[in-house]
Amino acid sequence: MKIKTIPLLIIPIIIIITALYSIYSFISMLHNMEKTALATIIAAFIGLCGIIFSQWQSKKREISESHRENKIEVYQIFFDVVRELRDQQRMNSELSTPEEIFENYKDQFDKLNDGIVLWSSPKVIKAWLKFKSHNSGPNNPEDILIAVDNVYKAIRSDLGNSNFGLQHGDIIKMYLSDPNELKKK
Structure with a gap:
Protein backbone atom coordinates (compact mmCIF):
# COMPACT_ATOMS: atom_id res chain seq x y z
CA MET A 1 0.00 0.00 0.00
CA LYS A 2 2.82 2.42 0.85
CA ILE A 3 4.57 1.67 -2.43
CA LYS A 4 1.59 3.03 -4.38
CA THR A 5 1.35 6.26 -2.34
CA ILE A 6 5.03 7.21 -2.75
CA PRO A 7 4.74 7.86 -6.54
CA LEU A 8 1.56 9.82 -5.90
CA LEU A 9 3.50 12.11 -3.55
CA ILE A 10 6.53 12.42 -5.81
CA ILE A 11 4.60 13.46 -8.95
CA PRO A 12 3.16 16.71 -7.47
CA ILE A 13 6.58 17.58 -6.02
CA ILE A 14 8.22 17.10 -9.43
CA ILE A 15 5.51 19.24 -11.08
CA ILE A 16 6.01 22.04 -8.52
CA ILE A 17 9.81 21.97 -8.91
CA THR A 18 9.50 22.03 -12.72
CA ALA A 19 7.06 24.95 -12.60
CA LEU A 20 9.28 26.93 -10.24
CA TYR A 21 12.36 26.28 -12.43
CA SER A 22 10.41 27.36 -15.53
CA ILE A 23 9.33 30.59 -13.85
CA TYR A 24 12.90 31.25 -12.68
CA SER A 25 14.25 30.62 -16.21
CA PHE A 26 11.63 32.92 -17.75
CA ILE A 27 12.39 35.72 -15.29
CA SER A 28 16.14 35.30 -15.92
CA MET A 29 15.55 35.50 -19.66
CA LEU A 30 13.47 38.66 -19.25
CA HIS A 31 16.09 40.19 -16.96
CA ASN A 32 18.85 39.63 -19.55
CA MET A 33 16.81 41.13 -22.42
CA GLU A 34 17.14 44.64 -23.68
CA LYS A 35 14.62 47.00 -22.14
CA THR A 36 13.01 47.96 -25.48
CA ALA A 37 12.48 44.31 -26.44
CA LEU A 38 11.04 43.63 -23.00
CA ALA A 39 8.65 46.58 -23.31
CA THR A 40 7.54 45.32 -26.72
CA ILE A 41 6.86 41.82 -25.37
CA ILE A 42 4.90 43.18 -22.40
CA ALA A 43 2.83 45.47 -24.66
CA ALA A 44 2.09 42.60 -27.04
CA PHE A 45 1.07 40.36 -24.14
CA ILE A 46 -1.26 43.01 -22.70
CA GLY A 47 -2.77 43.60 -26.16
CA LEU A 48 -3.32 39.87 -26.67
CA CYS A 49 -5.01 39.59 -23.26
CA GLY A 50 -7.27 42.53 -24.16
CA ILE A 51 -8.28 40.93 -27.47
CA ILE A 52 -9.00 37.58 -25.84
CA PHE A 53 -11.08 39.24 -23.11
CA SER A 54 -13.10 41.33 -25.55
CA GLN A 55 -13.78 38.29 -27.77
CA TRP A 56 -14.89 36.30 -24.74
CA GLN A 57 -17.25 39.10 -23.64
CA SER A 58 -18.64 39.44 -27.17
CA LYS A 59 -19.29 35.70 -27.43
CA LYS A 60 -20.92 35.66 -23.99
CA ARG A 61 -23.21 38.57 -24.95
CA GLU A 62 -24.08 36.90 -28.27
CA ILE A 63 -25.07 33.65 -26.53
CA SER A 64 -27.11 35.56 -23.96
Missing part, protein backbone atom coordinates in the same frame (compact mmCIF):
# COMPACT_ATOMS: atom_id res chain seq x y z
CA GLU A 65 -28.98 37.46 -26.68
CA SER A 66 -29.71 34.27 -28.63
CA HIS A 67 -31.32 32.72 -25.52
CA ARG A 68 -33.28 35.83 -24.56
CA GLU A 69 -36.25 35.20 -26.92
CA ASN A 70 -36.66 31.63 -25.64
CA LYS A 71 -36.52 32.80 -22.04
CA ILE A 72 -39.12 35.49 -22.64
CA GLU A 73 -41.45 32.92 -24.24
CA VAL A 74 -41.09 30.60 -21.22
CA TYR A 75 -41.48 33.37 -18.68
CA GLN A 76 -44.58 34.67 -20.46
CA ILE A 77 -46.29 31.38 -19.54
CA PHE A 78 -45.71 32.15 -15.86
CA PHE A 79 -46.98 35.71 -16.25
CA ASP A 80 -50.09 34.48 -18.09
CA VAL A 81 -50.94 31.87 -15.43
CA VAL A 82 -50.46 34.38 -12.60
CA ARG A 83 -52.63 36.91 -14.46
CA GLU A 84 -55.39 34.33 -15.03
CA LEU A 85 -55.33 33.29 -11.38
CA ARG A 86 -55.48 36.93 -10.27
CA ASP A 87 -58.43 37.60 -12.58
CA GLN A 88 -60.24 34.46 -11.37
CA GLN A 89 -59.72 35.45 -7.77
CA ARG A 90 -61.08 38.95 -8.43
CA MET A 91 -64.22 37.53 -10.04
CA ASN A 92 -64.88 34.72 -7.57
CA SER A 93 -63.20 36.14 -4.49
CA GLU A 94 -62.80 32.46 -3.60
CA LEU A 95 -59.23 31.17 -3.55
CA SER A 96 -58.48 27.89 -5.28
CA THR A 97 -56.43 25.35 -3.40
CA PRO A 98 -52.87 24.78 -4.61
CA GLU A 99 -53.88 21.31 -5.80
CA GLU A 100 -56.72 22.77 -7.91
CA ILE A 101 -54.40 25.38 -9.37
CA PHE A 102 -51.78 22.83 -10.40
CA GLU A 103 -54.45 20.51 -11.79
CA ASN A 104 -56.21 23.25 -13.80
CA TYR A 105 -52.95 24.59 -15.21
CA LYS A 106 -51.12 21.28 -15.58
CA ASP A 107 -50.27 21.78 -19.27
CA GLN A 108 -48.96 25.30 -18.72
CA PHE A 109 -46.90 24.21 -15.70
CA ASP A 110 -45.47 21.27 -17.66
CA LYS A 111 -44.41 23.64 -20.46
CA LEU A 112 -43.04 26.04 -17.89
CA ASN A 113 -41.04 23.30 -16.16
CA ASP A 114 -39.53 22.17 -19.48
CA GLY A 115 -38.66 25.72 -20.46
CA ILE A 116 -37.17 26.56 -17.08
CA VAL A 117 -34.97 23.46 -17.21
CA LEU A 118 -33.72 24.36 -20.70
CA TRP A 119 -33.35 28.14 -20.59
CA SER A 120 -33.35 29.51 -17.06
CA SER A 121 -30.56 30.44 -14.69
CA PRO A 122 -30.10 28.56 -11.42
CA LYS A 123 -31.62 31.54 -9.59
CA VAL A 124 -34.89 31.18 -11.53
CA ILE A 125 -34.93 27.42 -11.01
CA LYS A 126 -34.52 27.85 -7.25
CA ALA A 127 -37.21 30.57 -7.08
CA TRP A 128 -39.58 28.37 -9.12
CA LEU A 129 -38.97 25.37 -6.84
CA LYS A 130 -39.57 27.53 -3.79
CA PHE A 131 -42.81 28.82 -5.33
CA LYS A 132 -43.95 25.26 -6.03
CA SER A 133 -43.09 24.15 -2.50
CA HIS A 134 -45.12 27.07 -1.08
CA ASN A 135 -48.06 25.86 -3.12
CA SER A 136 -47.78 22.21 -2.13
CA GLY A 137 -49.14 22.70 1.36
CA PRO A 138 -51.28 25.03 3.42
CA ASN A 139 -49.94 28.57 3.17
CA ASN A 140 -51.33 31.98 3.74
CA PRO A 141 -51.84 34.11 0.63
CA GLU A 142 -49.04 36.51 1.62
CA ASP A 143 -46.46 33.67 1.45
CA ILE A 144 -47.65 32.77 -2.03
CA LEU A 145 -47.50 36.41 -3.17
CA ILE A 146 -43.95 36.75 -1.84
CA ALA A 147 -42.98 33.51 -3.62
CA VAL A 148 -44.39 34.94 -6.88
CA ASP A 149 -42.47 38.16 -6.24
CA ASN A 150 -39.26 36.15 -5.81
CA VAL A 151 -39.87 34.39 -9.14
CA TYR A 152 -40.45 37.77 -10.80
CA LYS A 153 -37.17 39.10 -9.39
CA ALA A 154 -35.26 36.01 -10.51
CA ILE A 155 -36.75 36.36 -14.01
CA ARG A 156 -35.78 40.04 -14.15
CA SER A 157 -32.25 39.18 -13.08
CA ASP A 158 -32.01 36.36 -15.63
CA LEU A 159 -33.04 38.75 -18.41
CA GLY A 160 -30.32 41.18 -17.36
CA ASN A 161 -32.43 43.68 -15.42
CA SER A 162 -31.30 45.00 -12.06
CA ASN A 163 -33.31 44.49 -8.90
CA PHE A 164 -31.24 47.06 -7.04
CA GLY A 165 -33.43 49.24 -4.87
CA LEU A 166 -36.45 46.93 -4.99
CA GLN A 167 -37.74 46.01 -1.58
CA HIS A 168 -39.22 42.69 -0.53
CA GLY A 169 -42.59 42.37 -2.30
CA ASP A 170 -42.32 45.54 -4.44
CA ILE A 171 -43.02 43.85 -7.78
CA ILE A 172 -46.06 41.91 -6.62
CA LYS A 173 -47.47 45.08 -5.02
CA MET A 174 -47.82 46.53 -8.52
CA TYR A 175 -50.53 43.95 -9.22
CA LEU A 176 -52.49 44.50 -6.01
CA SER A 177 -55.40 46.93 -5.99
CA ASP A 178 -54.05 48.25 -2.67
CA PRO A 179 -50.24 47.99 -2.55
CA ASN A 180 -50.31 48.28 1.24
CA GLU A 181 -52.48 45.17 1.38
CA LEU A 182 -49.38 42.98 1.51
CA LYS A 183 -48.23 44.62 4.74
CA LYS A 184 -51.66 44.29 6.35
CA LYS A 185 -51.73 40.51 6.14
Whole structure:
Protein backbone atom coordinates (compact mmCIF):
# COMPACT_ATOMS: atom_id res chain seq x y z
CA MET A 1 0.00 0.00 0.00
CA LYS A 2 2.82 2.42 0.85
CA ILE A 3 4.57 1.67 -2.43
CA LYS A 4 1.59 3.03 -4.38
CA THR A 5 1.35 6.26 -2.34
CA ILE A 6 5.03 7.21 -2.75
CA PRO A 7 4.74 7.86 -6.54
CA LEU A 8 1.56 9.82 -5.90
CA LEU A 9 3.50 12.11 -3.55
CA ILE A 10 6.53 12.42 -5.81
CA ILE A 11 4.60 13.46 -8.95
CA PRO A 12 3.16 16.71 -7.47
CA ILE A 13 6.58 17.58 -6.02
CA ILE A 14 8.22 17.10 -9.43
CA ILE A 15 5.51 19.24 -11.08
CA ILE A 16 6.01 22.04 -8.52
CA ILE A 17 9.81 21.97 -8.91
CA THR A 18 9.50 22.03 -12.72
CA ALA A 19 7.06 24.95 -12.60
CA LEU A 20 9.28 26.93 -10.24
CA TYR A 21 12.36 26.28 -12.43
CA SER A 22 10.41 27.36 -15.53
CA ILE A 23 9.33 30.59 -13.85
CA TYR A 24 12.90 31.25 -12.68
CA SER A 25 14.25 30.62 -16.21
CA PHE A 26 11.63 32.92 -17.75
CA ILE A 27 12.39 35.72 -15.29
CA SER A 28 16.14 35.30 -15.92
CA MET A 29 15.55 35.50 -19.66
CA LEU A 30 13.47 38.66 -19.25
CA HIS A 31 16.09 40.19 -16.96
CA ASN A 32 18.85 39.63 -19.55
CA MET A 33 16.81 41.13 -22.42
CA GLU A 34 17.14 44.64 -23.68
CA LYS A 35 14.62 47.00 -22.14
CA THR A 36 13.01 47.96 -25.48
CA ALA A 37 12.48 44.31 -26.44
CA LEU A 38 11.04 43.63 -23.00
CA ALA A 39 8.65 46.58 -23.31
CA THR A 40 7.54 45.32 -26.72
CA ILE A 41 6.86 41.82 -25.37
CA ILE A 42 4.90 43.18 -22.40
CA ALA A 43 2.83 45.47 -24.66
CA ALA A 44 2.09 42.60 -27.04
CA PHE A 45 1.07 40.36 -24.14
CA ILE A 46 -1.26 43.01 -22.70
CA GLY A 47 -2.77 43.60 -26.16
CA LEU A 48 -3.32 39.87 -26.67
CA CYS A 49 -5.01 39.59 -23.26
CA GLY A 50 -7.27 42.53 -24.16
CA ILE A 51 -8.28 40.93 -27.47
CA ILE A 52 -9.00 37.58 -25.84
CA PHE A 53 -11.08 39.24 -23.11
CA SER A 54 -13.10 41.33 -25.55
CA GLN A 55 -13.78 38.29 -27.77
CA TRP A 56 -14.89 36.30 -24.74
CA GLN A 57 -17.25 39.10 -23.64
CA SER A 58 -18.64 39.44 -27.17
CA LYS A 59 -19.29 35.70 -27.43
CA LYS A 60 -20.92 35.66 -23.99
CA ARG A 61 -23.21 38.57 -24.95
CA GLU A 62 -24.08 36.90 -28.27
CA ILE A 63 -25.07 33.65 -26.53
CA SER A 64 -27.11 35.56 -23.96
CA GLU A 65 -28.98 37.46 -26.68
CA SER A 66 -29.71 34.27 -28.63
CA HIS A 67 -31.32 32.72 -25.52
CA ARG A 68 -33.28 35.83 -24.56
CA GLU A 69 -36.25 35.20 -26.92
CA ASN A 70 -36.66 31.63 -25.64
CA LYS A 71 -36.52 32.80 -22.04
CA ILE A 72 -39.12 35.49 -22.64
CA GLU A 73 -41.45 32.92 -24.24
CA VAL A 74 -41.09 30.60 -21.22
CA TYR A 75 -41.48 33.37 -18.68
CA GLN A 76 -44.58 34.67 -20.46
CA ILE A 77 -46.29 31.38 -19.54
CA PHE A 78 -45.71 32.15 -15.86
CA PHE A 79 -46.98 35.71 -16.25
CA ASP A 80 -50.09 34.48 -18.09
CA VAL A 81 -50.94 31.87 -15.43
CA VAL A 82 -50.46 34.38 -12.60
CA ARG A 83 -52.63 36.91 -14.46
CA GLU A 84 -55.39 34.33 -15.03
CA LEU A 85 -55.33 33.29 -11.38
CA ARG A 86 -55.48 36.93 -10.27
CA ASP A 87 -58.43 37.60 -12.58
CA GLN A 88 -60.24 34.46 -11.37
CA GLN A 89 -59.72 35.45 -7.77
CA ARG A 90 -61.08 38.95 -8.43
CA MET A 91 -64.22 37.53 -10.04
CA ASN A 92 -64.88 34.72 -7.57
CA SER A 93 -63.20 36.14 -4.49
CA GLU A 94 -62.80 32.46 -3.60
CA LEU A 95 -59.23 31.17 -3.55
CA SER A 96 -58.48 27.89 -5.28
CA THR A 97 -56.43 25.35 -3.40
CA PRO A 98 -52.87 24.78 -4.61
CA GLU A 99 -53.88 21.31 -5.80
CA GLU A 100 -56.72 22.77 -7.91
CA ILE A 101 -54.40 25.38 -9.37
CA PHE A 102 -51.78 22.83 -10.40
CA GLU A 103 -54.45 20.51 -11.79
CA ASN A 104 -56.21 23.25 -13.80
CA TYR A 105 -52.95 24.59 -15.21
CA LYS A 106 -51.12 21.28 -15.58
CA ASP A 107 -50.27 21.78 -19.27
CA GLN A 108 -48.96 25.30 -18.72
CA PHE A 109 -46.90 24.21 -15.70
CA ASP A 110 -45.47 21.27 -17.66
CA LYS A 111 -44.41 23.64 -20.46
CA LEU A 112 -43.04 26.04 -17.89
CA ASN A 113 -41.04 23.30 -16.16
CA ASP A 114 -39.53 22.17 -19.48
CA GLY A 115 -38.66 25.72 -20.46
CA ILE A 116 -37.17 26.56 -17.08
CA VAL A 117 -34.97 23.46 -17.21
CA LEU A 118 -33.72 24.36 -20.70
CA TRP A 119 -33.35 28.14 -20.59
CA SER A 120 -33.35 29.51 -17.06
CA SER A 121 -30.56 30.44 -14.69
CA PRO A 122 -30.10 28.56 -11.42
CA LYS A 123 -31.62 31.54 -9.59
CA VAL A 124 -34.89 31.18 -11.53
CA ILE A 125 -34.93 27.42 -11.01
CA LYS A 126 -34.52 27.85 -7.25
CA ALA A 127 -37.21 30.57 -7.08
CA TRP A 128 -39.58 28.37 -9.12
CA LEU A 129 -38.97 25.37 -6.84
CA LYS A 130 -39.57 27.53 -3.79
CA PHE A 131 -42.81 28.82 -5.33
CA LYS A 132 -43.95 25.26 -6.03
CA SER A 133 -43.09 24.15 -2.50
CA HIS A 134 -45.12 27.07 -1.08
CA ASN A 135 -48.06 25.86 -3.12
CA SER A 136 -47.78 22.21 -2.13
CA GLY A 137 -49.14 22.70 1.36
CA PRO A 138 -51.28 25.03 3.42
CA ASN A 139 -49.94 28.57 3.17
CA ASN A 140 -51.33 31.98 3.74
CA PRO A 141 -51.84 34.11 0.63
CA GLU A 142 -49.04 36.51 1.62
CA ASP A 143 -46.46 33.67 1.45
CA ILE A 144 -47.65 32.77 -2.03
CA LEU A 145 -47.50 36.41 -3.17
CA ILE A 146 -43.95 36.75 -1.84
CA ALA A 147 -42.98 33.51 -3.62
CA VAL A 148 -44.39 34.94 -6.88
CA ASP A 149 -42.47 38.16 -6.24
CA ASN A 150 -39.26 36.15 -5.81
CA VAL A 151 -39.87 34.39 -9.14
CA TYR A 152 -40.45 37.77 -10.80
CA LYS A 153 -37.17 39.10 -9.39
CA ALA A 154 -35.26 36.01 -10.51
CA ILE A 155 -36.75 36.36 -14.01
CA ARG A 156 -35.78 40.04 -14.15
CA SER A 157 -32.25 39.18 -13.08
CA ASP A 158 -32.01 36.36 -15.63
CA LEU A 159 -33.04 38.75 -18.41
CA GLY A 160 -30.32 41.18 -17.36
CA ASN A 161 -32.43 43.68 -15.42
CA SER A 162 -31.30 45.00 -12.06
CA ASN A 163 -33.31 44.49 -8.90
CA PHE A 164 -31.24 47.06 -7.04
CA GLY A 165 -33.43 49.24 -4.87
CA LEU A 166 -36.45 46.93 -4.99
CA GLN A 167 -37.74 46.01 -1.58
CA HIS A 168 -39.22 42.69 -0.53
CA GLY A 169 -42.59 42.37 -2.30
CA ASP A 170 -42.32 45.54 -4.44
CA ILE A 171 -43.02 43.85 -7.78
CA ILE A 172 -46.06 41.91 -6.62
CA LYS A 173 -47.47 45.08 -5.02
CA MET A 174 -47.82 46.53 -8.52
CA TYR A 175 -50.53 43.95 -9.22
CA LEU A 176 -52.49 44.50 -6.01
CA SER A 177 -55.40 46.93 -5.99
CA ASP A 178 -54.05 48.25 -2.67
CA PRO A 179 -50.24 47.99 -2.55
CA ASN A 180 -50.31 48.28 1.24
CA GLU A 181 -52.48 45.17 1.38
CA LEU A 182 -49.38 42.98 1.51
CA LYS A 183 -48.23 44.62 4.74
CA LYS A 184 -51.66 44.29 6.35
CA LYS A 185 -51.73 40.51 6.14
